[in-house]
Amino acid sequence: MSFSYYGELCTTVYNLTKPIGHSFGGEIAYYKERLKGCKGRVLEPMAGSGRFMIPLLEEGVRVEGVDVSPEMLASCHKQCEERGLAPTLYEADITELSLPHRYEAITIPAGSFQLIEERHDAMNVLKRLYEHLEPGGRLLLDLFLPDAVFDNIGTFVGTTAYSLPNGDTITMEEKLVEADLFRQRKVSYLKYEKWREGKLIQTELQRFAICWYGIEEFKLILQSIGFTDVVVSADFQYGTPPSSQDQTFTFEAVK
Numbered sequence: 001m002s003f004s005y006y007g008e009l010c011t012t013v014y015n016l017t018k019p020i021g022h023s024f025g026g027e028i029a030y031y032k033e034r035l036k037g038c039k040g041r042v043l044e045p046m047a048g049s050g051r052f053m054i055p056l057l058e059e060g061v062r063v064e065g066v067d068v069s070p071e072m073l074a075s076c077h078k079q080c081e082e083r084g085l086a087p088t089l090y091e092a093d094i095t096e097l098s099l100p101h102r103y104e105a106i107t108i109p110a111g112s113f114q115l116i117e118e119r120h121d122a123m124n125v126l127k128r129l130y131e132h133l134e135p136g137g138r139l140l141l142d143l144f145l146p147d148a149v150f151d152n153i154g155t156f157v158g159t160t161a162y163s164l165p166n167g168d169t170i171t172m173e174e175k176l177v178e179a180d181l182f183r184q185r186k187v188s189y190l191k192y193e194k195w196r197e198g199k200l201i202q203t204e205l206q207r208f209a210i211c212w213y214g215i216e217e218f219k220l221i222l223q224s225i226g227f228t229d230v231v232v233s234a235d236f237q238y239g240t241p242p243s244s245q246d247q248t249f250t251f252e253a254v255k
Contacts, residue, residue: 005069007204013192033238041102171193173191174208186210233252
């Protein structure tokens with residue numbers, strides 16, 4: 001079986017563990033405050049099933065979403081319809097992003113940018129996001145540093161079981177297969193299995209990579225693309241400089 005990217009089982013588990021409005025350390029309230037006063041369009045690349053996007057729509061923000069996973073987008077559409085919302089969603093690979101509009105702000109919360117595995121792809125995405133901003137528009141995104149698990153390559157990180165409302169169970173098994181300090185990347189294989197009355201009825205495999213960046217490194221990357229006025233804030237306290245590797249770092253930069 002080939003690897004999927006946020007397929008059906010992964011999307012189901014994502015919705016169970018990260019439901020609409022689930023916030024990591026107060027991030028949704030922070031972004032709402034930072035986007036207060038935005039009258040134009042806002043874009044969330046890597047919007048997934050709408051965990052972050054839907055609360056902004058409910059707040060009146062003109063946010064549009066992009067994702068490469070049709071399963072995630074279908075889930076987002078469904079959950080918007082249940083709330084009486086009519087979202088603008090695009091199925092697209094953000095390394096090839098070409099949308100008909102320009103945006104007052106672009107947001108990538110929860111470290112999703114770090115899912116872009118290859119460095120040249122990540123740089124290309126930042127360039128395309130820059131192109132999709134209006135003059136004076138802002139990019140806001142979160143980064144974090146990974147846990148130190150570099151001595152466990154080839155071992156199983158663990159197995160977790162998730163119970164579904166219809167009585168089915170999904171198990172997720174994670175195996176760390178790569179941890180590369182030089183390339184600033186770690187890769188796990190995730191195996192999802194769906195069980196019904198003790199029988200395996202569906203399997204899905206996912207390659208899950210997380211890349212990371214130093215704070216000063218990423219500031220320089222943004223500046224090299226053309227962004228200015230780069231502010232780095234720790235743990236969703238605007239203007240508070242980072243002081244620990246365990247914090248979330250929110251970058252805000254202007255075109």
